[in-house]
Structures are given as C-alpha cells and as structure tokens.
Amino acid sequence: MVDQTLKQFAQYVPKKGEEYMNERQQAHFRKLLDGWKGELSHEIDRTVHTMQDEATIFADPNDRASQESDMALELRNRDRERKLIKKIDETIAKIESGDYGYCEACGVEIGLQRLQARPTASKCIDCKTLEELRERQVAK
Numbered sequence: 001m002v003d004q005t006l007k008q009f010a011q012y013v014p015k016k017g018e019e020y021m022n023e024r025q026q027a028h029f030r031k032l033l034d035g036w037k038g039e040l041s042h043e044i045d046r047t048v049h050t051m052q053d054e055a056t057i058f059a060d061p062n063d064r065a066s067q068e069s070d071m072a073l074e075l076r077n078r079d080r081e082r083k084l085i086k087k088i089d090e091t092i093a094k095i096e097s098g099d100y101g102y103c104e105a106c107g108v109e110i111g112l113q114r115l116q117a118r119p120t121a122s123k124c125i126d127c128k129t130l131e132e133l134r135e136r137q138v139a140k
Contacts (some may be wrong), residue, residue, distance in 0.1 A: 007034045009031075012025060012112055020101065020112075021100065024096050027116060030095050033091055033092055033095075036088060037085055037089070038121070040084060040088075044078050047078050051074070068127065087120045088119075091122075094122075103124040103127050104123060105123050105124075105131075107128075110125075
C-alpha cells in the first residue's frame, strides 16, 4: 500500500553539492506527505460512504456473515490508515521544527533515498535495523 501510493510522487533529485535538508528538500517532502495524507483521507471518506450505501440486511446468514467480515477487514485497513495519517502529521511537524531527516536515536542523516521510500522514517537504517533485531530477540 505504501509503495503503490508513493510511486506516483516524483522522486527527489538532489543537485550536486546540495546541502542536506535544505528548503527545497523540505518543500518536496512536505508536498509528498501532504499529498499522501490527502489520498489516505479520501480513501477513508470513500469507505465510510460506501459502507453507508451498502449497509444491506441480508436474510441469508452466510451473506450477512460475509458482508460483516468484509466490513471488518475494511475497517481494520482504514484504522491502519488513520494511524498512518497521525504519523504523517507528526512528520510534518518535524519538518516545521527543522528536525526532519535526522535519526531520532543517533542524530545522523537518514538519507534522501530512505526518506523517499518511507517519508515517515524517523531512524537511520542502522538504528532501525538494531531496533528490529532487539524486537525479534525479545519476542522469542
């Protein structure tokens, strides 16, 4: 879902010698995040309207169960998107405060390619990898 949505946005191509997280880069990621948030909000609204329009009472218990299962799956997906919108809002706040693009764990640059692939990334690849390794060790 994330990859499909983000592919439609233009890739950022840095100019030679360009300073990291300059105004142009911040504007690019702000536009990308605003567009992504808009699409997610539109999908949530569409789902609500569709569910209201298709709220049919089926006499057959199997049909009713199938409809309820479909609606439950759709609601789970929309809840995930609602949480993603919250994370997008937090990321936009980081852009506004000047903290965007830097790892919240170690402070190094996250990198333009990583941010283009996952604009809400808050950790560099090394810190994120370590975090995932720790999570796997704790889960065992």
